[in-house]
Amino acid sequence: MSYIQLDHIAYTYPSGLAPVFEDLTLHLDTDWKLGIIGRNGMGKSTFFKLLAGEIAGEGRISAERCFLRFPLPIPDETLSGYDFSAKYLDESSQWKVLREAHLLGLSEELLFRPIGTLSGGERTKLQLAVLFASDGFPLLDEPTDHLDAAGRAALARYLAAKRGFFLVSHDRTVLDGCCDHILCFEKTGATVTRGNYSVWKEEREKRERADSVKKEKLEKERTRLQEAARRISEWANAAEGEKFGTRNSGLRPDRGFVGASAARVMKRAVTTRDRTARAEEGIAELLKGYEEIETLRLFPEPFFRARLFSVSDLSVRYGEKYALRQFDFSMNGGERVALIGGNGTGKSTFLKALAGKLTACGTIDLSPRLKISYVPQIALYEGTLADYAADYDIDEAYFKAILAKFGFSRRDFSRDMREMSEGQKKKAALARSLCERAHLYIWDEPLNYLDIASREQVEKAVLSSGASLLFVEHDAAFTTAVATRTVEFLPPDRES
Numbered sequence: 001m002s003y004i005q006l007d008h009i010a011y012t013y014p015s016g017l018a019p020v021f022e023d024l025t026l027h028l029d030t031d032w033k034l035g036i037i038g039r040n041g042m043g044k045s046t047f048f049k050l051l052a053g054e055i056a057g058e059g060r061i062s063a064e065r066c067f068l069r070f071p072l073p074i075p076d077e078t079l080s081g082y083d084f085s086a087k088y089l090d091e092s093s094q095w096k097v098l099r100e101a102h103l104l105g106l107s108e109e110l111l112f113r114p115i116g117t118l119s120g121g122e123r124t125k126l127q128l129a130v131l132f133a134s135d136g137f138p139l140l141d142e143p144t145d146h147l148d149a150a151g152r153a154a155l156a157r158y159l160a161a162k163r164g165f166f167l168v169s170h171d172r173t174v175l176d177g178c179c180d181h182i183l184c185f186e187k188t189g190a191t192v193t194r195g196n197y198s199v200w201k202e203e204r205e206k207r208e209r210a211d212s213v214k215k216e217k218l219e220k221e222r223t224r225l226q227e228a229a230r231r232i233s234e235w236a237n238a239a240e241g242e243k244f245g246t247r248n249s250g251l252r253p254d255r256g257f258v259g260a261s262a263a264r265v266m267k268r269a270v271t272t273r274d275r276t277a278r279a280e281e282g283i284a285e286l287l288k289g290y291e292e293i294e295t296l297r298l299f300p301e302p303f304f305r306a307r308l309f310s311v312s313d314l315s316v317r318y319g320e321k322y323a324l325r326q327f328d329f330s331m332n333g334g335e336r337v338a339l340i341g342g343n344g345t346g347k348s349t350f351l352k353a354l355a356g357k358l359t360a361c362g363t364i365d366l367s368p369r370l371k372i373s374y375v376p377q378i379a380l381y382e383g384t385l386a387d388y389a390a391d392y393d394i395d396e397a398y399f400k401a402i403l404a405k406f407g408f409s410r411r412d413f414s415r416d417m418r419e420m421s422e423g424q425k426k427k428a429a430l431a432r433s434l435c436e437r438a439h440l441y442i443w444d445e446p447l448n449y450l451d452i453a454s455r456e457q458v459e460k461a462v463l464s465s466g467a468s469l470l471f472v473e474h475d476a477a478f479t480t481a482v483a484t485r486t487v488e489f490l491p492p493d494r495e496s
Contacts, residue, residue, distance in 0.1 A: 002064040004028040004051070011043075011050060011057030020046045021057065026183075026190060030065060030137055031164045035175040035197060038185035040407030040451045044168045047185070048139045051166075068136030070143055072127045077116030081126045084115060088134040096133035104129055104158055120146030121343060128155075138165040144174055145448070148343050149474045153177070170452050172197050173476040197452075296402065296434060296457045298465035301371065303333050303439040308370060308468060309354070314362035316349050322492035323349040324360070329487065333439070336462065336469040338479045341489030347472045348377050350489075351444050354470070373438035377445050377472075379429035381417045388417060388428060394435035402431040406454050423449030434461065443471040447478060 009024040020043040028034065036044050049055045052069045074084065085097045101111060106125040110118060118126065124146050131138050140159075144152050156177030159165060166183075169175055175182070175197035182193045182200040193200040310330035316323045324346035331337055339347040353360040355374040381388055385403070389396040400413055406427045417425055430446050447455050455478060462469060462482050473479055479486070 002030045003062075004030060005060075005062040007060045007062075009050065009057050009059035009061065011046060011055070013046075024059070024190060026192070028166075028183075028192075029164070030063075032166075032181045033159065033162065033164060033179045034166045034181045034183055035179035036166060036168045036183045036185070037170075037175070037197070037200075037452055039453055040449075041409075042185040042187075044185060045141055048141055048166070048168065051139060063137075065137040066135075067139050068131050068134060069139040070127055070131055070141055071124075072131060074115055074123075078114050080113060081111040081115060081118075081130075084126070085111075085130045085133065088130055088136070093133065097129050100129035100132045101125065103161075105154055119343065121148070121151050124151075128158075132162065138162075140165055140167045140169075142168055142170070144169055144171050144474070147474065149340060149476055149479070150342060152474060152476065170447075170450060170455060171475055171477070172452060172455075296405070296461040298434060298441070298461050298467045299437040300441070300465055300467035301437050301439055303367075303370065303468075305367075306332050308333055308440050309364065309366040311354070311365070312363045314350070314353065314360050314364065316346070316353060316358065316360045324353070325492040327362075331440075331468070331470060333468050334466060334484075336467075336482050336484045337471070338483035338486045339470070339472045339489060340479070340486050342491070345489035345491055347489050348444050351442050351470070351472065352376070355442055370440060371438040373433045373436040373441045375426075375429045375433045375441075375443040375446050378422070379425040381425065381428070384416060385413055385428060388432065389435075392432055392436065394432060399431055399435050402434055403427060405457065406431060406450060430458070434458075439468065441467055441469045441471075443469065443473070445472055445474065447473055447475050 004026075006024055006026045006028075009021050010019060011021045012019040036047070038044055046055070048067075048069050050057055051061065051063070052067045054069070068088070072088075082094065082097065085094055089096065097111065098108060101108065104125040106122065106129060110122055111126070115123060115126070124143055128140075128143060131140075144155065147155060152171060152174050156174045159167065159174075159178035162178075167175070167179065177196075179196045180194070182195065182197060184191050184193070184200065184204075193203055195203075308331050312328050314327040314329075315325050317325075327346070327350065329350075339350065341347055349358070351374070352358045354364065354366070355372055355376075357374075357376070383391075385400065386396055389399045400408075403413075404410070408424065408427065412420065412424065417428065420428070426446075426448050427450070430443070430450075433441060433443065433446075447458065450458070455475065459478055459481055469482070471482075
C-alpha cells in the first residue's frame with residue numbers, strides 16, 4: 001500500500017480561457033481500483049497527464065510509484081508486440097507479458113506479429129498486458145473504446161482481479177464490475193465515494209433529493225420573508241409620514257413617539273432583509289453543485305403498417321470473403337432491437353445495407369415511404385455544423401443546443417467538420433439524428449465518446465419516445481435498459 005497526494009493543484013491549458021483545475025487536493029491509495037467519471041471536459045484525461053508528468057501544473061504531487069498511462073505510445077508499427085514490451089520491461093521480466101496476455105485472452109502468436117497488423121481490440125489487449133507486466137502504476141484512459149461487449153466484460157473480470165489501478169471509463173457496467181472507489185470530477189470540485197458506480201449513483205441521488213428538499217424550503221422562506229419585508233416597509237413609510245401629518249381633532253401628532261415606532265418597524269425590516277439575503281445565499285450555495293440535466297427528445301413518426309421492413313437471404317461479400325451471409329430478419333414498429341456479437345460478424349455491414357449505404361444480395365422489403373435516420377459508426381462530412389444542419393433540414397439552434405450538452409465548445413461551432421476529432425463528428429451525427437423525424441432510427445455505436453450523463457440522457461430520450469430503434473452498442477447497461485429484443489450475429493462462415 002502506498003499513497004498519492006495532490007496538494008493545491010491548478011492547471012490551465014496554454015490556449016484555454018478557463019482553468020481545468022483550481023486548488024485540487026486529493027488523498028488516494030494505490031490499492032484502490034478507482035473509477036474516474038465526470039462530464040466531458042471536466043479534466044479526467046488532464047488529471048492522468050498531470051500524474052504521468054506529461055504536463056506540469058501548479059501545486060505538488062507526491063507518489064512513491066511512477067505512472068504509466070494507457071494508451072501507451074507506439075513509436076513503430078512494424079515492431080512486434082514482444083519487442084514493443086522491451087521498452088517497459090527488462091529481458092528477465094518479459095515473461096510477465098505472456099502471463100498478462102493469457103489472462104486477457106490474447107494468443108501468444110499475436111505478440112510476435114507486427115503491431116500494425118493487429119485489430120483495435122488486439123492492440124488494446126497488448127498494451128494492457130505490457131502495462132500490467134511493468135512496475136508502473138496503471139492509469140487507464142478509456143481502454144474499452146475498441147472492445148465489443150464480450151471484450152468489455154472480459155476486461156472487467158481481468159481488472160477485478162488486479163490490486164490497484166485508476167480507470168477512466170464511461171461504461172457503467174465495466175465500472176460496476178471492477179471498481180471499489182469512484183472519483184467524480186464536477187463543477188464544484190472532486191469527490192471520492194467508496195464503492196462502485198451504482199453505489200456512487202445511489203449516494204448522488206440521495207444527496208440530490210436532500211438538496212432539492214432543502215432548496216424548496218429555502219425558496220419558500222425567501223418568498224415569505226420578501227412579502228414580510230414589503231409589508232413592513234409599507235408600515236414604516238406610513239408611520240414616518242404621520243410625523244408630519246395634519247392635526248386630527250385639534251391634536252398634533254407626537255413626532256417623537258411616531259418616529260420611534262417607525263424606527264422599530266424599520267429595524268424589523270432590516271432584520272427581515274438580512275434573513276432573506278441568508279436564504280438566497282443558501283440557495284446559491286446549493287445551486288453551485290447542481291447541474292440541470294436537460295431532457296433530450298426523439299421525434300418518431302408512426303408508420304402506416306405494423307411491419308417496418310424485412311430482409312431474406314441477405315449477403316454482402318468483399319472479394320472472396322463474406323461480411324454477411326444468408327441473413328433473414330424482420331422488424332415491427334415500436335421495437336428496439338439490439339444487434340449483438342463480436343467484432344467482424346457483420347452487424348455494421350447489415351445496418352449499412354439497410355440504410356442504403358452499400359449494395360447487398362438478397363431481398364430487402366422496405367417501403368420507399370419509410371423514413372430512416374441513420375447514425376454511422378464513422379461519420380464523414382465536409383462543411384460547418386450550420387451547413388450540416390441545413391443539408392439535413394434540421395433546426396440549427398436545437399442541433400447546437402444538443403451538441404453543447406454533449407460537451408461541444410462554442411468555439412467549435414464554426415469549424416469545418418473535416419478538422420474535428422472522430423468523437424466530435426460522431427456526436428454531431430447523433431445530435432442530428434435526435435433532431436430528425438423518422439419512422440426508424442438506425443444507430444451504429446451511438447454512445448462512443450459520450451460521458452455517462454449524456455448516455456443516460458440519450459437512454460431516457462429513447463425510452464420515453466416510443467421510437468423504433470435498430471442499433472449496435474457495446475455499452476451493456478444501455479443495451480439492457482433499451483432493447484426489447486436482441487439478435488446475435490455469428491461469424492459469416494457459421495451463419496446458416
